[in-house]
Amino acid sequence: MKNFFRISFLIAIFLGFQFNSNAAEKVEYLKTDWSFKGMFGKFDRAALQRGYQVYQEVCSSCHSMKYLSYRNLVEEGGPEFSIEQAKAIAASFEVKDGPNADGEMFMRPGRLSDKFVMPYENEKAAQAANGGAYPPDMTVLVKARGDGVDYIYSLLQGYEDPPAGVTLDDGVYYNKYMYGNKIKMSNQLSDGLIEYSDGTNASVEQMSKDVTTFLMWTAEPHLETRHKMGFKAIIYLIILTVLVYFSMKRIWSRIETKV
Amino acid sequence: MSEHEYTPKSKVGKWFNDRLPLLTLANHLTDYPTPKNLNYWWTFGGILTFCLITQIVTGLVLAMHYIAHADMAFQSVEHIMRDVNYGWLIRYIHANGASMFFLAVYIHIFRSLFYGSYKSPREVIWIIGIIIYLLMMAAAFLGYVLPWGQMSFWGATVITNLFSAIPLVGEGIVTWLWGGYSVDNPTLTRFFTLHYLIPFLILGLVVLHIWALHVPGNNNPIGIDIKKPSKDTVPFHPYIVIKDGFALLMFMIVFAFFVFYTPNILGHADNYIEANPLVTPAHIVPEWYLLPFYAILRSVPDKLLGVIAMLSAILILAALPWLDTSKIRSAVFRPLYKQFYWILVADVLILGYVGAMPAEGLYLLVARIATAYYFLHFLVVLPVLGFKERTTPVPLSITEPILGGSPNLAAVKKKDSFKDQ
Numbered sequence: 087m088k089n090f091f092r093i094s095f096l097i098a099i100f101l102g103f104q105f106n107s108n109a110a111e112k113v114e115y116l117k118t119d120w121s122f123k124g125m126f127g128k129f130d131r132a133a134l135q136r137g138y139q140v141y142q143e144v145c146s147s148c149h150s151m152k153y154l155s156y157r158n159l160v161e162e163g164g165p166e167f168s169i170e171q172a173k174a175i176a177a178s179f180e181v182k183d184g185p186n187a188d189g190e191m192f193m194r195p196g197r198l199s200d201k202f203v204m205p206y207e208n209e210k211a212a213q214a215a216n217g218g219a220y221p222p223d224m225t226v227l228v229k230a231r232g233d234g235v236d237y238i239y240s241l242l243q244g245y246e247d248p249p250a251g252v253t254l255d256d257g258v259y260y261n262k263y264m265y266g267n268k269i270k271m272s273n274q275l276s277d278g279l280i281e282y283s284d285g286t287n288a289s290v291e292q293m294s295k296d297v298t299t300f301l302m303w304t305a306e307p308h309l310e311t312r313h314k315m316g317f318k319a320i321i322y323l324i325i326l327t328v329l330v331y332f333s334m335k336r337i338w339s340r341i342e343t344k345v
Numbered sequence: 346m347s348e349h350e351y352t353p354k355s356k357v358g359k360w361f362n363d364r365l366p367l368l369t370l371a372n373h374l375t376d377y378p379t380p381k382n383l384n385y386w387w388t389f390g391g392i393l394t395f396c397l398i399t400q401i402v403t404g405l406v407l408a409m410h411y412i413a414h415a416d417m418a419f420q421s422v423e424h425i426m427r428d429v430n431y432g433w434l435i436r437y438i439h440a441n442g443a444s445m446f447f448l449a450v451y452i453h454i455f456r457s458l459f460y461g462s463y464k465s466p467r468e469v470i471w472i473i474g475i476i477i478y479l480l481m482m483a484a485a486f487l488g489y490v491l492p493w494g495q496m497s498f499w500g501a502t503v504i505t506n507l508f509s510a511i512p513l514v515g516e517g518i519v520t521w522l523w524g525g526y527s528v529d530n531p532t533l534t535r536f537f538t539l540h541y542l543i544p545f546l547i548l549g550l551v552v553l554h555i556w557a558l559h560v561p562g563n564n565n566p567i568g569i570d571i572k573k574p575s576k577d578t579v580p581f582h583p584y585i586v587i588k589d590g591f592a593l594l595m596f597m598i599v600f601a602f603f604v605f606y607t608p609n610i611l612g613h614a615d616n617y618i619e620a621n622p623l624v625t626p627a628h629i630v631p632e633w634y635l636l637p638f639y640a641i642l643r644s645v646p647d648k649l650l651g652v653i654a655m656l657s658a659i660l661i662l663a664a665l666p667w668l669d670t671s672k673i674r675s676a677v678f679r680p681l682y683k684q685f686y687w688i689l690v691a692d693v694l695i696l697g698y699v700g701a702m703p704a705e706g707l708y709l710l711v712a713r714i715a716t717a718y719y720f721l722h723f724l725v726v727l728p729v730l731g732f733k734e735r736t737t738p739v740p741l742s743i744t745e746p747i748l749g750g751s752p753n754l755a756a757v758k759k760k761d762s763f764k765d766q
Binding site: 093101102125153158168222225226229230234265305307308312313315316317319320323324326327331333334338341 | 381420423424426427433436437494579584586589590591594595597598601602604605606608609614615617618627
């Protein structure tokens with residue numbers, strides 16, 4: 087037991103160190119309560135649908151979503167659009183297909199099985215259209231940033247005038263949450279920019295929250311299943327552990343030695 | 346191997362056993378006399394076996410869906426995470442399983458250090474263990490490259506470049522390892538092949554590790570030689586099986602918590618960005634379990650000497666049975682060694698911490714002091730301690746812990762009454 091406390095003590099010091107060093111170099115992010123956090127966290131269905139709308143109307147003109155298919159919009163644990171809605175969404179995009187019997191490539195309306203249509207042909211085209219900066223693919227963006235959803239939520243609302251002494255090149259903007267504060271994406275959100283189909287007031291804060299929720303889902307489409315299964319698995323393991331513990335006590339009692 | 350001759354009861358069993366003594370082996374494993382005073386630090390051997398099998402089984406499934414190609418690896422991992430049935434579960438178990446494996450192996454190694462399990466007659470078990478540990482690090486590193494994220498790519502670049510420190514042939518070796526002039530598709534395909542191979546080498550070595558263990562039998566918390574089988578031992582089944590099972594379940598709860606609730610906390614966010622040879626990440630850091638060695642590598646200003654220091658830090662462990670000159674195994678009876686043991690634990694944790702920090706200023710200074718102390722512990726403290734330390738009296742057996750020095754009245758009384766009967 088003494089050793090156990092010593093180890094716990096060492097680990098506590100170690101973690102304390104880590105925590106302090108992190109706190110020293112990081113800015114305070116804007117806080118909001120995410121419905122998907124915690125052991126029973128679930129996505130807010132309406133927020134996902136609104137978030138998709140923000141992505142579609144604002145982000146998707148530059149940012150691709152290449153690992154997502156239109157069929158995913160229908161799947162359980164996601165925005166759960168109806169099949170008709172998702173089919174209509176897919177059909178609103180032109181997809182390059184082919185070659186046909188004549189050896190020609192052709193355009194056709196999108197289907198559920200298609201991947202999200204990319205805004206640019208390739209990375210070079212994306213860079214050329216954005217002053218040399220490549221707008222990153224958004225599918226796993228939340229997981230590709232150390233501070234995840236809080237970072238993206240804050241960044242979208244973090245645009246301000248540069249402090250005195252900071253000079254910005256053309257096409258570079260100041261954002262207080264961006265690593266290094268300089269960002270090549272201009273402020274995209276403004277109050278009332280889009281009209282939510284469910285009538286929610288489209289404030290910058292609301293849109294940031296909705297689109298970040300949507301991005302969390304695109305990065306972790308099975309999050310709800312994972313949380314549910316995890317709860318069952320851990321409860322199962324705890325019950326089994328208790329049973330095995332009493333079996334162990336019983337078996338060892340034959341030789342009267344404490345375990 | 347077995348202490349007593351075993352003959353199967355059934356005729357068929359006997360016929361088969363005379364030709365291949367598998368039943369004798371099974372009998373040996375269940376009856377294997379184990380010290381009855383083993384504490385929970387001894388359960389990590391079984392936990393490690395579980396970890397190895399979990400990694401092999403999940404890895405097998407992942408390999409069915411993964412594509413080892415520079416243009417498709419990242420995408421195929423996303424395919425596993427999204428479209429393969431329960432692919433996310435299999436991958437998260439595999440990725441977190443690597444960390445759990447190392448957590449368990451570090452506890453296993455430090456248990457051995459505390460109770461002197463590496464000492465005669467268990468040197469061969471210990472050395473096989475060190476080889477397994479080396480192979481584990483190789484497998485973990487190779488596996489981390491496979492998703493072909495930014496940390497995969499740049500980690501592979503940094504680690505393979507270490508070989509360029511070798512005089513004369515270094516550059517040639519690096520090109521040979523890469524299969525080209527930079528980390529690219531040929532590197533990925535060979536890393537995948539080796540990542541698939543190494544676990545089976547580990548499995549073979551684990552069999553040898555256990556075989557070598559079953560010759561002298563387990564060490565125990567008081568570190569004395571015991572007669573087997575005797576009052577001091579219990580048969581492996583059911584006593585140790587149920588105890589290991591209980592500890593394994595506790596371990597699995599922690600494991601499950603990581604897999605289901607914080608599956609990415611032990612990885613680096615940059616590895617969700619596809620590998621890009623043109624963009625270098627701000628900080629290239631290895632996985633947490635390699636950080637102490639990374640700190641040692643960076644604390645030496647010269648590249649070649651740094652690599653030598655890092656390798657020596659691991660290989661020095663193989664010489665441990667001869668560096669530790671004390672005749673007493675368990676730290677329980679070595680008051681001074683016990684203090685130095687905990688200093689070493691703290692030293693390694695500090696090395697791990699500074700390994701994650703940029704190599705500059707105070708961090709670099711701390712890394713250098715901690716590196717120096719690490720070697721000092723093994724090369725100076727341990728050999729000297731064996732001669733200078735005044736150890737406390739060691740009991741004669743587990744069941745009758747009568748101290749050689751001051752008599753334990755209760756125990757003496759019990760012994761006397763035993764004589765009377």
